[in-house]
Amino acid sequence: MQEITQVPPLDLKRQYHPLTEKIIAVFEKIFLSGGFILGPDVIALEQELASYLSVKRTIGVTSGTDALWLALKAINIQPGDLVLTSPFTFFATVSAICNAGAIPVFADIDPDTFNVDSKAVEKILQEDTRRAIKAIIPVHLYGQAADMAPLLSIADKYNIFVIEDACQAIGTHHEMGFVGALGHLGAFSLFPTKNLGAFGDAGFVSTYDSELGNKITLLRTHGSTVRYHHEIIGSNCRIDTLQAAILRLFLPKLNEWIKERQQAAAYYDENLQSLNDIIQTPKRVSYSNHTFHQYTIRVKHQKRDSLSEMLTQNRIGNSIYYPIPCHLQKALAHLNFKKGDFPEAELAAEEVLSLPIFPGITLLEQNYVIKNIVKWAR
Numbered sequence: 001m002q003e004i005t006q007v008p009p010l011d012l013k014r015q016y017h018p019l020t021e022k023i024i025a026v027f028e029k030i031f032l033s034g035g036f037i038l039g040p041d042v043i044a045l046e047q048e049l050a051s052y053l054s055v056k057r058t059i060g061v062t063s064g065t066d067a068l069w070l071a072l073k074a075i076n077i078q079p080g081d082l083v084l085t086s087p088f089t090f091f092a093t094v095s096a097i098c099n100a101g102a103i104p105v106f107a108d109i110d111p112d113t114f115n116v117d118s119k120a121v122e123k124i125l126q127e128d129t130r131r132a133i134k135a136i137i138p139v140h141l142y143g144q145a146a147d148m149a150p151l152l153s154i155a156d157k158y159n160i161f162v163i164e165d166a167c168q169a170i171g172t173h174h175e176m177g178f179v180g181a182l183g184h185l186g187a188f189s190l191f192p193t194k195n196l197g198a199f200g201d202a203g204f205v206s207t208y209d210s211e212l213g214n215k216i217t218l219l220r221t222h223g224s225t226v227r228y229h230h231e232i233i234g235s236n237c238r239i240d241t242l243q244a245a246i247l248r249l250f251l252p253k254l255n256e257w258i259k260e261r262q263q264a265a266a267y268y269d270e271n272l273q274s275l276n277d278i279i280q281t282p283k284r285v286s287y288s289n290h291t292f293h294q295y296t297i298r299v300k301h302q303k304r305d306s307l308s309e310m311l312t313q314n315r316i317g318n319s320i321y322y323p324i325p326c327h328l329q330k331a332l333a334h335l336n337f338k339k340g341d342f343p344e345a346e347l348a349a350e351e352v353l354s355l356p357i358f359p360g361i362t363l364l365e366q367n368y369v370i371k372n373i374v375k376w377a378r
Contacts, residue, residue: 004368007356009317010193014360015257019249026245038238041245046204048251053181055206057213060239061220064167064189064203068096068137070237071163071185071205074215077102077134084124085137085165086116087325088345093139093165094326103335105133106327108342112283114141114296114352117344118150125158135161140169140179142296142321142354143195143261145288148174148182155183163187167203168293170196171258175287180206185216190247195261195293196254198243260359261292264366268295268355271370275377278303294321295357304351310376311355316369319354 016023030036042060049058061067077083079101085093087106097104107120116138125133136155138146146164155162162183166172170188172179180186190202205216215232218225223234269281280298284290299307304320311318325345327337339346355369 002364004364006315007317007361007365007369008358009319009354009356010358011360012192012197012358015358019253022249023246026249027242030242030245036241039241041241041248042239045239045244045248045251048248049204049206052251052254053178053186053206055181055186056208056210057216058204058206059213059216059220060202060204060244061216061237062203062239063201064187064191065092065096066220066235066237067167067187067189067203067205068093068163068165069099070216070219071187072096072100072102072135073219073234074185074205074212075135075161075163080132081135082128082133083135083137084121084133086139086141086345087327087342088114088322088348089139089141089165089326090167090322091326091329091331092167093137094329094332097137098331102134104326104332106337106342106345108344109348110147111344111348113144113146113285114348115139115144115146116151118147118154121151122154125154125160128158131158133158133160135163137163137165138183139165139167140172142282143169143172143291143293144282144285145169145172145174145179147285147287148176148179149287152182161185166206167191168194169291170194171254172291173289179288181208184209185212190243195258195291196247196250199246200240200243202239202243202247204239257359258291260361261295261357262290264357264361265290265292265295267363267366268357268370271366272297272373275374278377279373292357294319294354296321296352296354298348298351299353300351302350304353307373307376308353311369311372314368314372316372317356320349320352321354322352323349325349 166180167189186206219234223232
């Protein structure tokens with residue numbers, strides 16, 4: 001029996017190896033075509049993604065970060081507007097708000113899901129007597145959907161836009177439909193490490209609204225549909241043709257890859273549940289599946305760093321997503337947030353730890369992870 005002495009956090013080579021010949025053929029096709037910007041593969045990918053999500057439009061763009069920024073520009077966010085989101089997310093959620101000229105406002109998270117707490121959102125909107133909050137960006141963190149039903153109801157009550165940050169959650173299915181297809185706009189990242197990843201930076205925006213879809217298409221190409229004729233101020237945010245062609249090859253494998261992640265997560269759950277006095281495995285919600293972009297545990301009693309160090313010493317990949325909540329980042333110091341403003345997000349930042357999970361991870365590798373954690377805990 002093979003002895004396991006290390007486990008990577010992610011192994012893309014293992015995931016893509018069975019597709020090697022097809023991947024090389026895609027590179028050769030694009031190279032020989034000489035068409036590297038937009039073109040038939042981008043159009044086809046956008047149609048296939050729209051069909052997968054059951055939305056009217058998807059628009060391929062350069063990254064998940066640009067997808068968020070373009071979505072904010074499409075709804076005409078103006079300098080000084082407020083946009084409400086989670087303080088516990090990758091900083092791109094917040095930087096997109098700031099780069100659109102708006103000011104981020106935060107609502108604390110649900111400690112079980114790590115996603116924004118709908119009750120906290122409603123309280124903040126009730127207190128916004130100036131009606132300066134123009135949009136909500138719920139984040140579907142780690143591959144689990146935010147509680148969208150009350151969030152959509154609240155947004156409708158206050159007549160504000162909902163932009164879903166689905167950058168970590170393609171394929172996550174809420175009881176109302178796929179995430180990214182529930183609000184006015186959805187923003188997705190196709191970064192290589194995501195459940196559906198390109199061979200570089202890529203992303204897309206999804207929407208049911210044709211007018212918003214048309215505006216995103218304009219914005220991603222300098223506000224132009226006819227060369228050298230510019231209707232609005234946009235930027236260069238087009239997805240590369242090569243990335244689109246690669247993603248067309250990978251999209252039919254997405255559900256299979258998600259299933260492998262879910263099976264690996266279930267195995268961790270089963271074998272770590274005896275440690276629930278010190279480790280909280282990921283909670284599941286009744287309204288959505290979980291696609292496990294990350295398998296993130298909570299390590300109690302201020303022992304997270306000790307566990308992380310042990311895993312690293314034993315060559316087991318592990319990561320902290322995220323060690324500093326957004327409101328305490330130096331880049332937002334001018335907004336005068338302080339420690340204690342969002343206690344659930346702050347506690348999560350001290351306790352979360354992500355374990356290796358990816359399509360192709362073996363039971364031997366998982367058993368090596370589990371064995372070391374159990375030994376550490378005892």
